[in-house]
Amino acid sequence: MCHYEKTNHGFLRIRKKYKSLSLAYLLERQDRIFVKTIYNPRNKPELEKNYPDTMFTTKVDDVLKDEEIDFISICTPAFTHYELAKICLEHGKNVMIEKPFCETLREAKELIELANEKGLLIMPFQNRRFDGDYLAVKQVLDSGKLGELIEIESHFDYYRPDSNLNKGPNSAGAVYGLGIHLIDQMVALFGRPQAASYDIRSIRNPENPDDYFEINLFYSTWKTKLKSSSLVLTPYPKFIVHGTKGSFVKHGIDRQEKDLKAGIMPGARLFGQDFTEHYGTLSYIAEDGTELTELVETPLGDYGRVYDAVYDTLLLGKEKLVQDSEILTDIEILERGFEKESPSLILL
Known part of the structure; x- marks a missing residue:
């Protein structure tokens, strides 16, 4: 301390x-x-x-x-x-x-x-532990309204058809650059998976590092599907979650980064707030058998909470936000995606 x-x-x-x-x-x-x-x-x-x-x-x-x-x-x-x-x-x-x-x-x-x-x-x-869309998923899972978890699908897509020659190591590609966020979110929620499957490709320029991936992480009775592509013109939902009693669908990614790029700083009015039309929809079967649908307001994300956590660790002696075991699991999943020719299945 x-x-x-x-x-x-x-x-x-x-x-x-x-x-x-x-x-x-x-x-x-x-x-x-x-x-x-x-x-x-x-x-x-x-x-x-x-x-x-x-x-x-x-x-x-x-x-x-x-x-x-x-x-x-x-x-x-x-x-x-x-x-x-x-x-x-x-x-x-x-x-x-x-x-x-x-x-x-x-x-x-x-x-x-x-x-x-x-x-x-x-x-x-790992700032995207404080994305509003991810916090909404956590909130829905914690509510128990979905029943037993079956599958989570998470996307990080763009439409960027142009791709100049830009050779580099695996760490310069989408798996290391974007996949790390999606992987870490799942590891933070559920811990170490039992196995992982990979489909990693360079779809715009085969000489470049990867710009497309689908990584499935398998747990005891559920799996997570993590996807990214640079050639998605019509976006998927950011999150799709299915359980034994219902489903949750959330469109639109957290707005903090877009606001920063537009010159809107933290503390400004409406900074990082989600659009109402992007609020998630939770549909589930209630205990009395009634089918219900709820609009889930997106919690306000705040990447600064990473620094709050660092402060609490250094000065107050609290545990680290990202545990050593989580760091190692994240990096192992990234690295092993390139261990075999894709597509591949790896037991962890």
Whole structure:
């Protein structure tokens, strides 16, 4: 447990486009988590005007060797996560890593072991545990109105027909980039599955990393179907949930990211609020045999709750939001999707 009233925070970033999603939520929490330094090797002065109280540097040592910085966020490409996280831990920093946590199960185990040896926090930024649509599914499951769970189908689709040549490792594809969110949501709900099946493809350009997947996670009496494609013009529902007593269908993805891209910041009126026409529909058989239908208002999502959880862990000694076992399960499911030629079935 840390014996101070707030934690100083540093960012490591190496991206062409400035990653402001995390900062938008942190600026609301400066009384608890102060963003002291951002490592920005491209040295773009126009970024600094939005954060006058934050130091920007092109020297990574300004973050690593600053004894006042307790906590570092790594917002870099996936193939850099392992090495950067290891360096941060070796310098005594608590670390949060943009998803995916790293590329391989071996790397994940090593980072977790190193953090535990040093008494430090390490955790991925699994912000979509706080999507409104996902919170709606949790709310419906907790109500018990669906009876015994049969199947959950979850989509993360786009229509982006153009695909330039962009070779890269598996971690540059849709499974690692988007699938990690869908997988982590299911692991957070249900724990480790018994088996997984994979259909992973590059449908727009076969020389590129994957841009389509269907991953089924099998549990004792139910399964989850996780899908993403870059060629879906007419969107599926975001979630379809079936149980022995009913079904829940939810259209539309959480709006926080779209609002941020439109320049609407957390705290603004209507930020992140779902459209009424996208509220989920719950249809079920009541105890008296009556068929009922309810409109389920989407709970308000808040990605900043990831940082609240980090604060509670570092200063109040609470358990991590994303447990070590969940981190390892997530990465194993990702990595093993490429173990065999697709389609494939893997026992976990």
